[in-house]
Amino acid sequence: MEYLKEIAWLIGGPQGSGVDSSASTFAKALASGGYHIFGGREYHSNIKGEHSYYQIRASDKEVRSSVNQVHMLATFEEETLHIHKGYVIPGGAILFDPTLVKETDIGRKDVVLVAVPYMELIKQIATEFGKEKDVQKLAVMKNVLSVAASLALLEYPFDLIAKTVESFFKTKKPKLVQMNVRGAEIAYNYVRENYAKSPFPYRLKPIPVPAGEKRTFLTGTQAAALGKIIAGCRFQTYYPITPASDESEFLESHPEFGCVVVQCEDEISSICMAVGAAVTGVRASTATSGPGFCLMVEGMGWAGINEVPVVIFDYQRAGPSTGLPTRFEQGDLKFALNAGHGDFPRIIMAPGDMDEYFFDAIDAFNYAERYQLPVIVLNDKNLANSTKTVRWFDYSGAKVDRGFLLSDEALAKYIKSNGNGNGNFKRFHFEENGMSPRPVPGQVGGVFWNTGDEHDEYGHITEDPDLRLRMMDKRMKKLETASKEIPLDKKIKTYGPKDADCLVVTWGSTKGAILDAMEDLEKEGIKVRLLQICLINPFPTPEVMKELSQAKIKVGAEMNYSGHLCGVIRENTGIAMDSMILKYTGRPMKKDEMVDALRNIVKKAEKKVVLTHGA
Amino acid sequence: MEYLKEIAWLIGGPQGSGVDSSASTFAKALASGGYHIFGGREYHSNIKGEHSYYQIRASDKEVRSSVNQVHMLATFEEETLHIHKGYVIPGGAILFDPTLVKETDIGRKDVVLVAVPYMELIKQIATEFGKEKDVQKLAVMKNVLSVAASLALLEYPFDLIAKTVESFFKTKKPKLVQMNVRGAEIAYNYVRENYAKSPFPYRLKPIPVPAGEKRTFLTGTQAAALGKIIAGCRFQTYYPITPASDESEFLESHPEFGCVVVQCEDEISSICMAVGAAVTGVRASTATSGPGFCLMVEGMGWAGINEVPVVIFDYQRAGPSTGLPTRFEQGDLKFALNAGHGDFPRIIMAPGDMDEYFFDAIDAFNYAERYQLPVIVLNDKNLANSTKTVRWFDYSGAKVDRGFLLSDEALAKYIKSNGNGNGNFKRFHFEENGMSPRPVPGQVGGVFWNTGDEHDEYGHITEDPDLRLRMMDKRMKKLETASKEIPLDKKIKTYGPKDADCLVVTWGSTKGAILDAMEDLEKEGIKVRLLQICLINPFPTPEVMKELSQAKIKVGAEMNYSGHLCGVIRENTGIAMDSMILKYTGRPMKKDEMVDALRNIVKKAEKKVVLTHGA
Amino acid sequence: MALEVKELKTDFHNDWCVGCGDFGILNAIHMALAGLGKQRHEIAMFSGIGCSGKTPHWINTYGFHTLHGRGLPFAIGAKLANPELTVVCVGGDGDGYGIGAAHFLNSGRRNVDITYIVFDNGVYGLTKGQASPTLHRGEKPKSLPLPNINDNNNPLAVALCSGYTFIARGYSYDVKHLKDLILRGINHKGFALIDVLQPCPTYNNLQTKEWFEGIVEDEETGARVKGNPRVYKLEESGYDPVVKNPANLEEVEHKMSQAFLKTQEWGDRIPIGVLYQIDQPDYGARIAQRMPSYAKVSPAKMPFYDLATGKTTTDITPLLKDFQVV
Amino acid sequence: MALEVKELKTDFHNDWCVGCGDFGILNAIHMALAGLGKQRHEIAMFSGIGCSGKTPHWINTYGFHTLHGRGLPFAIGAKLANPELTVVCVGGDGDGYGIGAAHFLNSGRRNVDITYIVFDNGVYGLTKGQASPTLHRGEKPKSLPLPNINDNNNPLAVALCSGYTFIARGYSYDVKHLKDLILRGINHKGFALIDVLQPCPTYNNLQTKEWFEGIVEDEETGARVKGNPRVYKLEESGYDPVVKNPANLEEVEHKMSQAFLKTQEWGDRIPIGVLYQIDQPDYGARIAQRMPSYAKVSPAKMPFYDLATGKTTTDITPLLKDFQVV
Ligand SMILES: Cc1ncc(C[n+]2csc(CCOP(=O)(O)OP(=O)(O)O)c2C)c(N)n1
Numbered sequence A, B: 001m002e003y004l005k006e007i008a009w010l011i012g013g014p015q016g017s018g019v020d021s022s023a024s025t026f027a028k029a030l031a032s033g034g035y036h037i038f039g040g041r042e043y044h045s046n047i048k049g050e051h052s053y054y055q056i057r058a059s060d061k062e063v064r065s066s067v068n069q070v071h072m073l074a075t076f077e078e079e080t081l082h083i084h085k086g087y088v089i090p091g092g093a094i095l096f097d098p099t100l101v102k103e104t105d106i107g108r109k110d111v112v113l114v115a116v117p118y119m120e121l122i123k124q125i126a127t128e129f130g131k132e133k134d135v136q137k138l139a140v141m142k143n144v145l146s147v148a149a150s151l152a153l154l155e156y157p158f159d160l161i162a163k164t165v166e167s168f169f170k171t172k173k174p175k176l177v178q179m180n181v182r183g184a185e186i187a188y189n190y191v192r193e194n195y196a197k198s199p200f201p202y203r204l205k206p207i208p209v210p211a212g213e214k215r216t217f218l219t220g221t222q223a224a225a226l227g228k229i230i231a232g233c234r235f236q237t238y239y240p241i242t243p244a245s246d247e248s249e250f251l252e253s254h255p256e257f258g259c260v261v262v263q264c265e266d267e268i269s270s271i272c273m274a275v276g277a278a279v280t281g282v283r284a285s286t287a288t289s290g291p292g293f294c295l296m297v298e299g300m301g302w303a304g305i306n307e308v309p310v311v312i313f314d315y316q317r318a319g320p321s322t323g324l325p326t327r328f329e330q331g332d333l334k335f336a337l338n339a340g341h342g343d344f345p346r347i348i349m350a351p352g353d354m355d356e357y358f359f360d361a362i363d364a365f366n367y368a369e370r371y372q373l374p375v376i377v378l379n380d381k382n383l384a385n386s387t388k389t390v391r392w393f394d395y396s397g398a399k400v401d402r403g404f405l406l407s408d409e410a411l412a413k414y415i416k417s418n419g420n421g422n423g424n425f426k427r428f429h430f431e432e433n434g435m436s437p438r439p440v441p442g443q444v445g446g447v448f449w450n451t452g453d454e455h456d457e458y459g460h461i462t463e464d465p466d467l468r469l470r471m472m473d474k475r476m477k478k479l480e481t482a483s484k485e486i487p488l489d490k491k492i493k494t495y496g497p498k499d500a501d502c503l504v505v506t507w508g509s510t511k512g513a514i515l516d517a518m519e520d521l522e523k524e525g526i527k528v529r530l531l532q533i534c535l536i537n538p539f540p541t542p543e544v545m546k547e548l549s550q551a552k553i554k555v556g557a558e559m560n561y562s563g564h565l566c567g568v569i570r571e572n573t574g575i576a577m578d579s580m581i582l583k584y585t586g587r588p589m590k591k592d593e594m595v596d597a598l599r600n601i602v603k604k605a606e607k608k609v610v611l612t613h614g615a
Numbered sequence C, D: 001m002a003l004e005v006k007e008l009k010t011d012f013h014n015d016w017c018v019g020c021g022d023f024g025i026l027n028a029i030h031m032a033l034a035g036l037g038k039q040r041h042e043i044a045m046f047s048g049i050g051c052s053g054k055t056p057h058w059i060n061t062y063g064f065h066t067l068h069g070r071g072l073p074f075a076i077g078a079k080l081a082n083p084e085l086t087v088v089c090v091g092g093d094g095d096g097y098g099i100g101a102a103h104f105l106n107s108g109r110r111n112v113d114i115t116y117i118v119f120d121n122g123v124y125g126l127t128k129g130q131a132s133p134t135l136h137r138g139e140k141p142k143s144l145p146l147p148n149i150n151d152n153n154n155p156l157a158v159a160l161c162s163g164y165t166f167i168a169r170g171y172s173y174d175v176k177h178l179k180d181l182i183l184r185g186i187n188h189k190g191f192a193l194i195d196v197l198q199p200c201p202t203y204n205n206l207q208t209k210e211w212f213e214g215i216v217e218d219e220e221t222g223a224r225v226k227g228n229p230r231v232y233k234l235e236e237s238g239y240d241p242v243v244k245n246p247a248n249l250e251e252v253e254h255k256m257s258q259a260f261l262k263t264q265e266w267g268d269r270i271p272i273g274v275l276y277q278i279d280q281p282d283y284g285a286r287i288a289q290r291m292p293s294y295a296k297v298s299p300a301k302m303p304f305y306d307l308a309t310g311k312t313t314t315d316i317t318p319l320l321k322d323f324q325v326v
């Protein structure tokens, strides 16, 4: 018998059958016992019926990725059993429904097979509650049962389970609280009674939480939406698309913050409406995914030439085209970087964990307003749909920077000191740093124009070659200014020792698997350093050069076919990576395959590793 | 008195006032006298009234660009005089209307000022033709008059002028032939009589044409459209946009070739309709410019994942956004290269002269069908609207390559030899080279599916990670195959000596100014070599590396702010340019500023030269 | 030799929700195509993206599952390039009337000879039940946290005002009736729009089968009782949608006006059947008028090179001569 | 203190063709805005791309010359973000009814309180006279090499079927009448569409001033003679477009039907004036119903941070508590 510090558990089932709630329940039961959680969710582009699954990892340390092999697999139908039974560690456990599958047919003698007679237990509950007639309807309780059964095997205290089940149903279906808590109890007891003596070695017990530490349990879209609220985003447009719409729907369901959310007729409308809103001074944003982003290019270019602060969250999913709409890829980097005909400045950020999802949202609006340009935040499906325990967001230090936006008073003063010949405003006044003072419609004395055409300082169309040249220079200058002003830790982050055996360069959520792998590799004696590029544009060339030049082996790791970031690095620094770790099956990189890949690169100098784990 | 081998002449005036026809008439009069012509056209995004101008260069050798300083300036109103009078070489001539401007007010004592009393001469013609009442309407004849007056000063034989004027009006306004020829004569004689003794030193006379050489006088859109016709393009969609629509309208006005041209409701429809057509086996294409291309990204991605051969002509104009809609920039390269979320294969070509506009169109369709992917051809406003004498297109050697498209017979045979279980066709059969046999709707036994989702070999949706991986590999493999198969001279072209003082790397129509400059620099003893990248994707890395590694000074020259091609080269080769010559005023690079820039780079090691010539 | 329905089915796994109205439409399409007397290879199905968009994968003809909102331009491209094909396009209400509305509106101007079937369920099914353009303001299906803030649009009325020459509404649970509509639509020479009332039991608990058919639950017994069906058939009400003489502008105006009134009916009485039909030259005929070759050989099959040598057989010499200077 | 027309003019160089109908519309807008009693800074003009799209540059208010076909979403975004602004959007017929048709159609579903003026000249002016969506089939204005192959669409009818609450048509040479329409449109609380017949003398020699006004050239003398004007004013014909009681569905249906018939008139008789008007809650009111703060302070002005310290004043503690696990 061994008390685990870390466990991986997986549950699967048809979409719409409650897999997600089961996983959340399992996760929260452990989270409330002090564990750190990472939950990874996989599902089809389908509403009901296709196979989906959810892996929960819990640990006494932070966890940030999934693994290939789990300790326990909870199933209540055959497909999940079939697909996942091979991915349970020897000595682990599989929960299954004995009325559907014979123990001997499972073919895993090296794991503990826990037969949970779901319907029998449910009948028992039904009887207790006088609902014998509704047994079929109560079949959904399999979910709660499988969670309770799993935790029973781990001898995890029942009260934490009961509390979680209770709070889950209290908000969603208050009438069902009692029955489900009782259901959990029955399943729990059933397993305790029948499998107390099983050879299953693992146990889990609540662990202490550092004093004063508060944690929340969130998805990426929730973290991002919360960030937007704090950032002061009060106008959000969207057109439904997986996995971005969750963010907008979350904002919409919280009207108490005053954020207008408009469901548009398409993404063209989404970007144009957000930009139209942004010119009035509201902090405005839109959220989408690849196919929708395709339709936003022209509107973003208009914001670019008109120096309108607008924030675009692109939740990357696996392309090209419709691709794997519910799966993950980091395949939009080069598109985001180069979307639009002609050069215009943009800032591109790539948050890689829940904290960054939250805080980058705040920075994004600050950058957008300070530098008066579109900011693209490259989120992704991996974190959008994953759940994680995160330290309580402490946003007390976050500051709002509205750049050169003029208050009514400032505008009046500016006009006075600059003279105001014709009563119009030089919205695009040439300034050294590229940023001009900015009034908004409704303000006296601020009348200006915007046009998609090249313009003069008032914003009127011009085709004068000299003005054109200066306006291009002015606009692009802002990126130089941004490069100077944005602090190092917002550009890149590094983890691990300087004298590492290799330097892994990555961006976005792939960071999670690498950090997790680094801990394992350290135990093997392999030292890995991680360079996370947080600011993709303007590219932090000198900072990256410095890190790369000190590296023994330079490894690019990203979730796409061609190595987008590796290309961008080489374009900016001339430096090619020694090795690449790529994955493009639509499933996020797992810790264990990352460990293997890095080991092979360090030990066998592999040049390119294509990862493939995950059903 | 000096017989020129080369002359530059400029005419200007309000848009819609006949500047273009004047310039064509001038050009054709010289072209028919054996001269090579390059005509560069500048105009506003306006229908009537704004200043436009047209520069004609004629030479006994090929000319491919404009120059900053002209020998002669023809004007008939004040604005043109005002804008361009500073750009006449000392000793050159300015034609002006003495009723509008006093000779002494022009302020150029170093040039010959030719006063052409336009209205007086027109009145004379009117009287001759009994149209005294219509004198105002006949004011448009100023155009013909200014052309004739210009050529009179050059003592160019009148019969060639008469012939050109005659043939111009014969097709457009047959009733006016006589009057205009007579008008030309009157102006010609007027100048001969009044300025025979002027100090203007330059003369022009017809020169021999090499035996058997036939030449046409064309715009870029016409060359491209002709190429499409020969290529077998029989379906073209478009949405009006400057400068691309000319191509579609030309195709539309020649129904004799059977090419269906559909004016769509937008560019989304244009790309989707072209792709929808292409799946049926027709060679299909669309033509647009930056803003329209923005809207095509999603549709192009669909063609990418479904391996549909579709050809997109992007006539680049100055961005970002609406930008300078009638001006020139090479600002779409990186966008074209990276447009779309997720990786999919595409071929990108960049023709740089009229011949390439024609022949690349043919290659484009061959590549599209052979490799079953979207092909983007990066044309531009510069050549689209320029006129040039070009050697008669000899397309007898051009071959059609339909790749793995199956004829009915081939399909029947293929099915037989492969077995045909369920009567459906594996459209995406895994093949070593990436390309699968391709039937089209209407063919027996070829039934397949297409979907924007990832798919299996039949084209049905799949989310299987392994199939996904293989399909990605299969699709991307095509670029490797293309790299192997496409011959060197379609990838890069080189001009000038190997032991040159510097190597200029460029793409697209900027080649013209460089080639012209090289001839001048050679006379100064500066040897320049030009590397033109014709195939942008798949990038010809080894071929380019080889050239770059042998260069003394590596110079990137392109028409954009950030040096798109320079970036792409560095990304692919790691090699940075030593110097860059950039221009982004919307006006094409001129020969003379290119000469200066290259001289400064070679002699003074300048790192970056931003060109600015052109009103 | 006509096809049997079963030959038009595929063995591709169907993943629509149990009880989805889409099944009825799929069946009706199968039956209509079987009734057409064509072979599988002569038919091309197009679709947008959505639950509805997956349809072609379950129909054993050439199938093109395109982009969200873009089914029409793809389908039109194919039809114009090869007019010999029977082209049917399907899509969702969000797909066609929302993001695809520019194509929806402007397709009326072309009258391309295709059939367009819209699965009208009031929600964005595949993205989890957001309001689609046909959901009425104030309605709150179970998928919405708050009542719908947008008005609905009226696709049949819009079609009527946009040049559509065949406008019909079907109901997904009246499969035979729908089959007939689809057949009529395909046989109509021109653009045929068939909007199909399609219950989405998963997200839309307002416009349900029960609602359309007037089935109510008896409050006492809980039994399902037939009340007044909302859906009724135009043809059974003596309605005649067909313009007999398209040159008779008075008749056209009359038929349009009556159709307009029918498009306004909703709530207690919802007409299905053909609302309006008129004969007008289709786009192919218009192209052929400009380009006589079009009537003889489709662009997809037009020869342009020598199959043996690969050399072009197109001669542009006359054109080049126009441009010749020396 | 109301503005004078001259204060609403800018000195930005106007480059429309001599004789363009656009001038009349520009004048009418100037006059209407002057008549509004607002100040320059309270007004925001939006436009798409085209000859028409340049309009804001000649109006001395905040001006946004946006993208081809996208004037509406930009304008709507601004209005919703700051409802205190008077927002007017202008655009071309190609712009609004062609490429922008998805927004045109779906804007009817929202009834945002803005005014949309469409310069309807039957051609794509700025790209040199290609057929726009309102040009009729078979017509061949001088800019086209061959007769138009597409049918026209009928924007007023489409608007009527798409939830528009104010639908009118103006004529660019009846500036006073147009000015009144624009004022009415702006004062209408909701989405007002004003389609303006706008001769484009450069490219469209069919729908000319002469054609609209029935001016003909006497064959003998060549003199211009007044014939029967095609354009007539609805208000002068006793037509009443206004729905008095929006809750009275019969009245609504009646007013819609009569408007529908009016939208069908073209050729010899072309109505101008208001075709249909109804009072419905605008989008702002609908948002305010969900989000009461919206009625009090516009998003553009909502405070969210401390001006002195830059620190956020938003408190998400209650929300975080929902997510708290330990
Ligand atoms: C450009 C783009 N935006 C958004 C999506 C996401 N998306 C997929 S299906 C769908 C809506 C489907 O609704 P509907 O068209 O009504 O079809 P249904 O599922 O109801 O049949 C959306 C918005 C997409 N695929 N492409």
Ligand SMILES: Cc1ncc(C[n+]2csc(CCOP(=O)(O)OP(=O)(O)O)c2C)c(N)n1
Binding pocket: B239, B240, B241, B242, B267, B291, B292, B295, B322, D049, D050, D051, D052, D053, D068, D091, D092, D093, D094, D095, D096, D119, D121, D123, D124, D125, D126, D127, D132
């Ligand atoms: C996406 C995009 N496609 C095409 C164009 C080119 N374009 C500029 S103006 C215009 C048409 C203008 O016609 P209309 O909207 O009727 O306005 P008008 O000029 O007649 O006032 C077009 C197609 C563009 N600017 N953007």
Ligand code: SF4
Binding pocket: A047, A048, C015, C016, C017, C019, C020, C021, C022, C051, C052, C121, C125, C126, C199, C200, C201, C202, C203
């Ligand atoms: S979500 Fe609705 S429309 Fe989609 S398959 Fe399920 S029931 Fe059908």
Ligand code: SF4
Binding pocket: B047, B048, D015, D016, D017, D019, D020, D021, D022, D051, D052, D121, D125, D126, D199, D200, D201, D202, D203
């Ligand atoms: S082209 Fe037509 S619409 Fe445009 S400015 Fe000239 S006359 Fe007016």
Ligand SMILES: [Mg+2]
Binding pocket: C050, C092, C093, C094, C119, C120, C121, C122, C123, C124, C125, C132
């Ligand atoms: Mg739907």
Ligand SMILES: [Mg+2]
Binding pocket: D050, D092, D093, D094, D119, D120, D121, D122, D123, D124, D125, D132
């Ligand atoms: Mg127009």
